[in-house]
Amino acid sequence: MNETEVEAIVLRETAHDRRIRVFSALLAKESGLGTAGMTVVGGSAIEIYTEGEYVSADIDLVVDSRSQVTEVLKKWGFRDEGKWWSKAKWAIFVDAMQQPNSGSRRLTQIIATSFGSFRIAAVEDLILRRVRESIAWQNRQAAFGHAVLLVERFGSSLDWDYLKFYASREGWENLLAELRRRAG
Amino acid sequence: METVVDPALASFVGSQTRLLALAVLANADEPLTGYRVAKIASIPRVKVYPELRKGVEAGILARDGDGYRMVDTDLRSLLRKRIRIRWDEEWDRARSARAVTPEDDLRRIQTSLKGARLYNPKNRVPRAAIRELERDPEKNRILRRLNLRPSLRKD
Numbered sequence: 129m130n131e132t133e134v135e136a137i138v139l140r141e142t143a144h145d146r147r148i149r150v151f152s153a154l155l156a157k158e159s160g161l162g163t164a165g166m167t168v169v170g171g172s173a174i175e176i177y178t179e180g181e182y183v184s185a186d187i188d189l190v191v192d193s194r195s196q197v198t199e200v201l202k203k204w205g206f207r208d209e210g211k212w213w214s215k216a217k218w219a220i221f222v223d224a225m226q227q228p229n230s231g232s233r234r235l236t237q238i239i240a241t242s243f244g245s246f247r248i249a250a251v252e253d254l255i256l257r258r259v260r261e262s263i264a265w266q267n268r269q270a271a272f273g274h275a276v277l278l279v280e281r282f283g284s285s286l287d288w289d290y291l292k293f294y295a296s297r298e299g300w301e302n303l304l305a306e307l308r309r310r311a312g
Numbered sequence: 313m314e315t316v317v318d319p320a321l322a323s324f325v326g327s328q329t330r331l332l333a334l335a336v337l338a339n340a341d342e343p344l345t346g347y348r349v350a351k352i353a354s355i356p357r358v359k360v361y362p363e364l365r366k367g368v369e370a371g372i373l374a375r376d377g378d379g380y381r382m383v384d385t386d387l388r389s390l391l392r393k394r395i396r397i398r399w400d401e402e403w404d405r406a407r408s409a410r411a412v413t414p415e416d417d418l419r420r421i422q423t424s425l426k427g428a429r430l431y432n433p434k435n436r437v438p439r440a441a442i443r444e445l446e447r448d449p450e451k452n453r454i455l456r457r458l459n460l461r462p463s464l465r466k467d
Contacts, residue, residue, distance in 0.1 A: 146400075146404070149400055149403075171463060176403070178414045178417075179403060179404075179406065179407040179410075179414060180407065180413070180414050180415075181414035181415065181417075181418055184455065184460075184461050184462055184463035185455055185458075185460035185461045185462075186451060186455065186460075186463070209454050210450070211448070212451065212454065214454065214458055214460075216458045216459070216460070219460055221451075221454070221455055221458065221460055223451065230444060234318070234394065235396065236396065237396040237397070237398065238395075238396065238397040238398070239397075239398055239399075239400050239403070240351065240352040240353075240354070240397065240398065240399050240400065241400045244354075245352075245354055245397075257444070257445060260437045260441055260442070260445060261445050262430045263430055263431055263432065263435045263437060264435070264437045264442045264445065265445075268430070269422060269425045269426075269428065269430065270422065272425060272428075272430050273418055273421045273422045273425060274418070276421045276425070277414065277417055277418055277421055280417070280421075285392065287393070297436070298435060298436050298437050298438070299432065299434045299435045299436050300432070300435055302432070303430065306428075
């Protein structure tokens, strides 16, 4: 797909989370990485899970091959920003990190769109990171708020044993109890 | 492009196609047509229909209007634990069914967290995990230059 075709699809989506979804699906397909070699992580993953809690404009990706991604981004008219790639018109800023995903592969989610599928980080890992952020940087309530929001949305389908393992190891069982209470 | 799933689990179930078709239905909140199952799983329709028929014969799936749904709740729970795969339109339907926006939800949550003590000196978050949370300040500078929203997270 060329830049014009992708632009027509991406700009049709006015909600930022939906734009991230179609963009990620198109990028996974066009780069050849598919659901096996590319995962949406970080704030953009939270935005997708929460259906629009806009965290920031950047899309963080963990990829098997950065060169496969950058080749496509160049073709789509993205600007080289050093480690990152941007396209202001699409309101998209890509951080493609070629490194193993530190989270659980088993708990990741595949999202199918009309333009293909992409993989997104496990909601449990996003909760874990937000809790860590809230305790490591002392009373970061905004971060814990995101964890609560995710728990309220997905509490019944979460792998609580996975979270319990890290809570016990890192000494935040009290926060896990609070999350469980809020999950209902 | 084919969706890749755990090969050991696929081998246990019998085939990747069967596993994907069942996983899609296990994760769906509504009946799905064979066409939709094939689209979500990124597998050819011709391969999906025999698996759906076998599922109905085995009592794992049931016909529901034009579609299929998983009726075996144990298998449904098991598959949901191992594979998460969904159609994004379900996301949008969930959004339109909600009375409040995520921003309103977050405001309510933040209000309820006022005064909560989150930091505990006994916490033992590994250094490597903390390093992962750090964000290059240059990233936010570029986002601001482009008039895009920067992250509120610590640089």
